[in-house]
Amino acid sequence: MDQILLEYLSLISALQEQWKQISTNLGGVTHAKYTMGPHRLNQNQYDGRMQATTRVLISQKKDTNMLNTPNEFICQYTLTSLEEISDNNEDNDSSSLRRRGIKNPENDSTKKRSQGRIIDDPLRWFGILVPSSLRESQRHFKQSLSGMINIINLRNEIINKEAEYQMLKKEKEKFMEENRMKHANSAEN
Amino acid sequence: MNAISTYKDRNFIAVIGDEDSVTGLLLAGVGHVDGANKNFLVVDSKTPLSKIEETFIEFTKRKDIAIILINQHIAEYIRQLVDDYDQAFPTILEIPSKDHPYDPEKDSVLKRVQHLFGE
Numbered sequence: 001m002d003q004i005l006l007e008y009l010s011l012i013s014a015l016q017e018q019w020k021q022i023s024t025n026l027g028g029v030t031h032a033k034y035t036m037g038p039h040r041l042n043q044n045q046y047d048g049r050m051q052a053t054t055r056v057l058i059s060q061k062k063d064t065n066m067l068n069t070p071n072e073f074i075c076q077y078t079l080t081s082l083e084e085i086s087d088n089n090e091d092n093d094s095s096s097l098r099r100r101g102i103k104n105p106e107n108d109s110t111k112k113r114s115q116g117r118i119i120d121d122p123l124r125w126f127g128i129l130v131p132s133s134l135r136e137s138q139r140h141f142k143q144s145l146s147g148m149i150n151i152i153n154l155r156n157e158i159i160n161k162e163a164e165y166q167m168l169k170k171e172k173e174k175f176m177e178e179n180r181m182k183h184a185n186s187a188e189n
Numbered sequence: 190m191n192a193i194s195t196y197k198d199r200n201f202i203a204v205i206g207d208e209d210s211v212t213g214l215l216l217a218g219v220g221h222v223d224g225a226n227k228n229f230l231v232v233d234s235k236t237p238l239s240k241i242e243e244t245f246i247e248f249t250k251r252k253d254i255a256i257i258l259i260n261q262h263i264a265e266y267i268r269q270l271v272d273d274y275d276q277a278f279p280t281i282l283e284i285p286s287k288d289h290p291y292d293p294e295k296d297s298v299l300k301r302v303q304h305l306f307g308e
Binding site: 012015016019020022023026027028029030033041042043046047048049050051052053054055056057058075077080081120122123134137138140141142144145148149151152155158159162165 | 196197199200201202208209210211212213214215216217218219220221222228231255256258277278280282284285286287290291293296298299301302305
């Protein structure tokens with residue numbers, strides 16, 4: 001039980017550390033707004049055709065604890081890019097196309113992707129030349145996003161560890177109660 | 190198979206926040222518009238409470254959203270809705286903003302720690 005508590009506290013500590021890092025990264029847009037002026041950096045500049053280039057993959061990893069806690073699997077979130085997801089989808093499509101003996105139009109999609117990369121950068125919504133504070137702010141928010149995903153994963157592990165601890169605690173209490181009754185019985189005899 | 194299908198197609202990160210938070214996260218590439226459907230909501234002083242509630246509920250019902258990020262101070266406006274939310278997906282994370290820093294007192298995970306050690 002002590003081991004589990006130590007692991008639990010270590011997860012909590014990692015969580016708090018992650019929050020501290022995220023909190024330091026959030027002020028950049030306000031500063032960029034001050035530099036550029038609020039009329040150049042606001043929601044009216046958002047591209048109405050935007051497509052998410054940063055996405056998430058959810059997977060399940062087997063919990064390594066030896067007890068049969070209710071959640072055998074823990075959900076794991078991973079940041080990914082649109083390219084990685086469409087590569088995976090294309091691999092699935094192209095393998096099925098090859099099986100049917102049809103030519104795979106790979107070249108076209110690769111060309112479109114490399115052209116799309118330039119257009120896809122949201123920095124472009126705010127002008128061709130943007131101040132370094134906005135670029136910096138983009139970098140910070142990307143780091144923060146990665147931190148947020150870590151926090152979600154840590155949170156899932158914490159909840160699981162808590163369940164493990166509660167189960168062990170109940171078993172310990174049951175064992176101690178059984179022991180108490182045994183001693184009480186033998187004392188009577 | 191059913192369990193896998195509930196999360197396999199969930200790839201988007203939705204955001205409900207003030208303009209600076211939403212702009213920052215959109216700069217990080219999470220924004221997605223598909224016709225009339227967006228995965229973000231900018232909340233300002235003129236945004237009606239009903240709009241925030243409606244958007245939150247809409248995001249929780251969508252099958253393509255994995256995570257909803259919401260500024261902690263905005264989550265306070267719809268606290269009952271957020272606290273009553275009990276689905277596995279999408280997962281909700283309350284995030285700080287520049288004007289409302291992270292408050293460990295309001296962190297639901299840390300409250301569980303207090304509860305655990307309080308026992």
